[in-house]
Amino acid sequence: MTDKKPALSAEVTLVTSFQDADPMGVVYHGNYFRFFEEARRVLMEKIQYSYREMQASGYMWPIIDTRVKYVKPIPYNHEIRVVATLTEWENRLRVDYVIYDAQSGERMTKAHTMQVAVGVDDGEMCFVSPTVFTDKIESWYAITH
Numbered sequence: 001m002t003d004k005k006p007a008l009s010a011e012v013t014l015v016t017s018f019q020d021a022d023p024m025g026v027v028y029h030g031n032y033f034r035f036f037e038e039a040r041r042v043l044m045e046k047i048q049y050s051y052r053e054m055q056a057s058g059y060m061w062p063i064i065d066t067r068v069k070y071v072k073p074i075p076y077n078h079e080i081r082v083v084a085t086l087t088e089w090e091n092r093l094r095v096d097y098v099i100y101d102a103q104s105g106e107r108m109t110k111a112h113t114m115q116v117a118v119g120v121d122d123g124e125m126c127f128v129s130p131t132v133f134t135d136k137i138e139s140w141y142a143i144t145h
Helices: 029-046 051-056 131-144
Strands: 008-015 063-070 079-088 093-101 107-115
Touching: 008 029, 008 131, 029 051, 029 063, 029 079, 029 093, 029 107, 079 107
Parallel strands: none
Antiparallel strands: 008 079, 063 107, 079 093, 093 107
């Protein structure tokens, strides 16, 4: 992404549920990925590249790498705001995430995921992002800016 383009971001507000928590009453670390996924889903729908549209375009986008920094524990029945920002897309898809306390704005978690395009029919990994995807990003920038 060039420095002059504004970030492509999306956010969701969620309330953590009892089944998200471990016996200590805080969100189990593996469940954070469900929160990231929901924000990423909204982000991809923003550029009209939902999971159904990905599949129809002939590509799937498996996660190949991830990193999470758990800054502060999130209790169950807690309102959070999850922000997903697309930071790379030319050769791979990188989405950065921040989870905030929805009331105070305090940062609770930060993370990123990396995905690559893989052909649905042949299972081959692409070394550059397919134009069907990059065209959607460029269209979004052209329409919104």
